[in-house]
Amino acid sequence: MTNLLKRLSLLFAFAIVACQPNAPKGDSNEEETIGNHIVVTTSLLRDMVENLLPKGEYKIESLMGSGVDPHIYKPTRKDVQRLREADVVIFNGLHLEGRMGEIKEQLAKKQRVLTASDAFNKERFINNSEFEDGQDPHFWFDLPMWIDAGAHISRELKELYPHHSDDIANNFEQWATAIKYLYREVFEILSVVPENKRIIITSHDALSYFAREFSFEVNSLQGSSTSAEFGVKDVKDMVDFIISNEIPAIFPENITSDQALEAIVKGCEKRGYELKIAEELYSDALGEAGTDAATFEGMVRANAVTIAEALK
Ligand SMILES: [Zn+2]
Incomplete structure (x- = not known):
């Protein structure tokens, strides 16, 4: 009887929470809705994020277009403004964006800044003393690593946009499957x-x-x-x-x-x-x-x- 009561009260508590879509989690003020304007640094990240988020619901912009060299890219005043106006900013990390370290630090004080390279332990990177961090930032060419970077960004996006959590999870699965196929195809082409x-x-x-x-x-x-x-x-x-x-x-x-x-x-x-x-x-x-x-x-x-x- 006690057990039944416990289960009923749990069920009841769950029903109350489920009926309150905006119920705050814990006592923080973190539940404010975040806007849907996302600025990423590179065209590669734009491609990833466009695949992960539901179509037509977000404004996704890349600071650097095709053919732009990120190592020496210096953001213009207009770029800085675009970054500041964004709700979420996404970087590759490992100093790929060689001249944007300072602006990244400033943005992180006020805005949501995500970094793809945060997906990994240092051991997975290729060491190269010529880079500022001593590690090579071009990890997208390791396709399983790019999938893991996408998994990390998906987790962060799901937290920021919980109402699209299922869409993001499904999109990630589709995207990752396509890259796994591509991985096999590349071996084949290079054979x-x-x-x-x-x-x-x-x-x-x-x-x-x-x-x-x-x-x-x-x-x-x-x-x-x-x-x-x-x-x-x-x-x-x-x-x-x-x-x-x-x-x-x-x-x-x-x-x-x-x-x-x-x-x-x-x-x-x-x-x-x-x-x-x-x-x-x-x-x-x-x-x-x-x-x-x-x-x-x-x-x-x-x-x-x-x-x-x-x-x-
Ligand atoms: Zn490079």
Whole structure:
């Protein structure tokens, strides 16, 4: 009898809470409704967040468009205003947004700021002393990591927008499944590249995670950040490396100039070695709207096809 009473009173208490959609949780003032205007830093994050949130309900903007280099991107006064007006701001983190550290700190004092790299323990990152944090911020090219970053952002969004919690959970499942398929597809596309040809040379080191996942080696002229300079010695060392490894092609990127790569091609030419410049890879930003690489899935697939074509 006592048990039945307990169960009835629990049921009753639950019914009361369920009938009060705006019932505050605990005694904090955290239950204020948060607006639906979200500003993210990169086009890659925009693609993720657009996939996670229910369509047509949120205003999602990216500060940087396609082809923009986040390492050296300096927000304009108008950008700062956009950031301040947003209800939620989302960063990649690990100093990818190299010149936005200060504004991020300021925003976090007054606004909801989420960071994709907070999804991970440090052990999952690739160490690279050339980066400010000592870790490589290009983790989207490790597709299982990008899924985990999406899981982290979903959890945060569900807390901010509890009325859309189920939608966000369903959207995350669909999005993650699509990336898992893509992951297998990329292995398939790259299977034509022989083991001794699995070297990707770019202007900056954006593809270390890609290389770790898909068994490639990477080398670059400017190291990990596009803001680094390169010298005559760097070019000579790279030319030596290319000739001794019989590398057929090197890869330009959609966010950097081709100047560095042209210097290498000329250096090879002088030594009688013909080196091709392959199609462009999409590194730190999506392709233009309307192209195949305008989504994360499309961008990763396009890169895999370009690498396979150039090195097979
Ligand atoms: Zn980069």
